[in-house]
Amino acid sequence: MRFAVKGELVDLESGDHERRYILIDNGKIASVERHVKGVDVVDASDSFILPGFIDLHVHIMEDGFRVESKLEDPLSLYFYRALExxxxTLHAGVTTVRDAGLADLGVRMASESHMIQSPRMQISVTPLSVTGGHxxxxxxxxxxxxxxxxxxxxGICDGVPDVRKKTREVLRAGADVVKVMATGGVMSSTDSPSDTQFTVKELAAVVEEASFRGKRVMVHAHGLQGIKNSLRAGVHSVEHGTYIDERTAAEMSERGVYLVPTFLVTRLNCRRAMRGELQEYSRKDAIEVARVHRDNMETAHEKGVRMVMGPIQGLLNMAGISWNFFISQKSEWSHWKH
Known part of the structure; x- marks a missing residue:
């Protein structure tokens, strides 16, 4: 099937936009033309046509990590929820996602086979966590x-031998990337975001095992020491990075490690905490993280840390909607120098 989409096409290299026709042939973009003849035209003149967004931090299987949901909902409901x-997410313009935990190989296979409406997926299967950790x-x-x-x-593992084995298990299960919880988190009942979890040797073992299979490692890290440990271990991306300082940001930039700042979840979790909508054990942490997060992210940006987007869909139960909100908040960081 051939047809064309007419609209304002944005050139991301030059920043210019012009009226163009995108010619679609059998579901793929064939060319971009100034004029077309002999094909049906979808008029998107009141819209902008952009490349698909890439969301580097989603939990597509989740709707908020609610305790009552894990206690009461049938397992099958998780998969039906993930479909929606x-x-x-796809209809919001996100065409590729990296799932940061709980989507298994079957979910990715369903996406790849076009059985379901879905972005392209990279999965981490199960995040690695220490006993009592996030x-x-x-x-x-x-x-x-x-x-x-x-x-x-x-994903629970302790000590270098156990960490190696667990990394191998996750890779055997089909992980495209290995996810590690290097610090505590806001939503945990038994730890705090600043808590350090996993030693440098343990993290380095994960990185080495992943490298044997040509895979990368992403780490959840709020606390400063957890970020430092992760950089020394050779990880490839840091999620959140809340308590990063100037020296660590400079090291991160020098090493070429990416930062996924998760602006959206930080802001909205703070609002939820102030309204009393989070569990009591999470409220103080949510407010404190939001208090320092934006300024520290600006510090990281000024030090040249490469940032990529990941609003954390799933944690907020607002797949798709979260991207619309995220874009609407761009004025929060639009003054940063490029």
Whole structure:
């Protein structure tokens, strides 16, 4: 099937935009033309045509990491929910996502085979976490609410030998990238964002095992020491980076490590905390993280750290919608020098 889309085409290299026709042939862009004849035209004259967005931090299987959901919802509901999350994400203009935890190989296969409406996917399967760390789903009562099944192993590991084995398990399960929780997190009941989790040797073991398979490592890291440990271990991207300082930002820039600042979730979690919508154990951390996050991200930017976008869909239960909100907030950082 051949047709054309008429609209304002944005050239991301020059920043210019002009009226153009994008010729689509059998679902693929064939060419960009000034004029077309003999094909149906979809008139998008009131819209801009952009390349698809790439979202580097989603949890496509989740709708907020709610404790009650993990206790009460059938496992199958997670997959039906993911279908809707992927559809909304794609329709919001996001054509590629990197899932930061809980999407398994079957989800990626369904996307690749076009069985479902979905962005292209990279998956991490299960994030690695120390015992009692961020992504250890034992509650304060001692109950374990982690969901595991064939193809989605537990990510809990301690010590270099165990970390190596767990990395291999995640890669065996089909991970395109290995995700590690190097610090605590806002939503955890048993740790705080500044807590350091995993030693440099443990993190380096993950990086080495991943490299044997040609894979990269992404780390969740709020606290400064966790960020430092991750850089020394040779990771490829840092998620959040909340408490980064000037010296560490300079090192990060020199090493060429990417930062996924997750502006959106930080801002909205703070709002939720102030409205009393988060669990009590998360409220103080959410407000404190938001207090320092923006200024520290500006510091990282000034030091030349390369930043990429990842609003964290799934944590906020607003797949697709989160990108619209994210774009609407661009004035928060639009004054930064490029």
């Amino acid at each position: 999350n992927m559809r909304k 992504f250890d789903f034992h509650t304060r009562s001692g109950m374990n609410i982690e969901r595991t099944y064939p193809g989605l192993p537990s």
